[in-house]
Amino acid sequence: MIRTDYQERNDGVEMIVDIYESIDSVREHNIITDKNAHQPLEHKGSECVRNRSHRSVLVCLVVLCVLLTAVIVLPVLIYTNITEERDQLLTKYTNIIEERDQLLTKYTNITEERDQLLTKYTNITQERDQLLTNNTNLITQNTKLTQENNRMLECLKDGWIYYQFSKYVIISERKNWSESRRYCRERGADLIIINNKEEQDFLVRFLNEDSLWIGLSERDVEGEWKWKWVDNSTLNMSFWGSGEPSSSQGEDCALYNSREWNTYPCNTNFHSICEKSCLE
Template sequence: MSEDIYAKADMSKKVRYNRTVQEDKGEWEERTVVIYESTDVIRDDHTDNWSHGGGPDTERHPPAVQRKTFRAAALCLAVLCFLMMTGIILLSVYFTLLQTRYDQLINNYSWLQSSYQTLSVNHSQLQDEVKKLKNRIKVVVKSCPHGWTRFGHSWYFKSEEKKTWYDSRDDCQQRGADLVVINNDEEQEFVTELSKDGEFWIGLWYEWTQREWKWVDGSPLTEKFWAAGQPLHDSEWNPGTCCDQQGKWTQGYYNDNRKWICEKIII
C-alpha cells in the first residue's frame, strides 16, 4: 500500500473524476470532468518560462553574451581610469616644471632690475664726473699761468736760466710740476720744437740700483729717441737731455748747468 502511494504518477494519461455540484434548488448534480493535460504540456510550459528568463538557474548564471559584455565594460573602465591617472600625473609634472621656470624668470627679472638700478646709479655718477672734468678743463685752460705752454693734457715751462739736473728738478717741483716725461712721438716732436735753441734737461735718469733708465714719475723707458752712440756706459752720472740738432736725446753730467723743461699734468 505504501509503495502505491509513493509510486511516480503517470502524467501522460488522461484523468477522469466526478464532481457533485449543488444547483439552485438544492439538488445535487454529478458531473464528470476530463483533464487532458500531460507531462509533455507541462514540460513545454516550463521550457517556455525558462526561455524567458523565469527559471531560478537563469538568475544565478547570466548567459555568455551578457558575461562578455560585462567584462568588456569593466576593461574599458579600467583603461579609462589608467589614462586619467596618467594624464593627472603628466599635468602635475608639467605644472611643476612651469612653476620652476616661472620662479627662475622671477629671480632673473629681480637680478636684472637690480643690475639696471646699479648701472643707472653708476651712469649718473659718471655723468657727474665727466661734467666736473669738463668744467675743470675749462677753468684750467682759462687759467694757464704766464710762461707756460699747453699741449695735450699738460702744461710745459721752458726755463731761461741754467741749473744742474737736481736743481732744475727742484725748481719744477716748486712750481707744482716735474721735469718733462716724454711718452709718445707727438710729445717728442713738441719738446724738440720747444728746445730748438739748445739741449735742455728732461726727466730721464739712470736708476743705478736697478740698472735701468727711468722717468722721474717712476715709469719705465718704453719710447726711445736716443742719438747715435747714446746712452754711454757710465750712464748713472749722465741724465738725459733734449735735443740735439737731429731732435734726438743726448746726455749731460749731473752737475752741468743747462736749461730745463717742466711738465704739469692738468687732468
C-alpha cells in the same frame, strides 16, 4: 444548443446563456447517472484515492517544475545583473582612467609651462643682474670720466698744455737744472719725463723753444754713473743726438735741443719744461 446574448447596461455588460438540450442527451446523462448510482461504494472510494494521488503527483510535478524553473532562471537573472553591474563598473573604470590620463597630461603640460616660465624668469633675472652690473660700471666709468674731465679742465688753466692725461708748461725764465726743477716742484710738477716716442713727437710739434732742460741727469749709483729720471726710474728709451751722451766731465744733465737730446753742464742756464699728471 447553447445561445449567448449580451445586454448592455449602465454599469457593464450582462451575458445571458441559454442552454438547450435535446431529449436524447438528457437520456444519456440519466443512463450514466443511473449506472454510476448502481456501482459499489468500494469502487468509488478507490477511484477517489487514485484521483487524489494523481492530483498530489501533479501538484508535486508542478512544484518541482516551478522550483527547477526558479533554480535555472534565478542564477541567470543574478548573472545577468552581475554582468550588467560589472559592465557598468568597467565603463566607469574606463572613464576614470581616461580622466586620470587627461589630468596627467594637463599636469605634464602645466609642469612644462612652469619649467619654461622658471627658465625665462632665471634668464630675465640674469639679464637684469647683468644690466644692473653694466649700469653700475657705466656709473663708475661716468664718475671717473667726470673726474678726469674736471682734471683736464683744471689742466687747461694758467697756460698749461694738455697731452695724454698730463699737462706741461714752459718756464720762460732761464735757470740752471737744479733751480728749474725746484721751480717745477713748487708748482706741484717736476721736470718732464719722456717715456715714449709719442711724447717726444709731442714736444717736436708744440714746442717753439730749441733748448729746454728735461728731467734726466747722470748720477752715481753704487759707484757707477747712470742716467736717471727725476722719479728715479731708469732710462729705457732715449733720443740722444749724434755722439751723445757725452763723456765730457761735468756734462751730467740732459737738454732737449732741436728734436734730440744733448748733455750740458747742470749749472748752465736754460729754459725748462715742467710736467704734471692730471690724474693725481
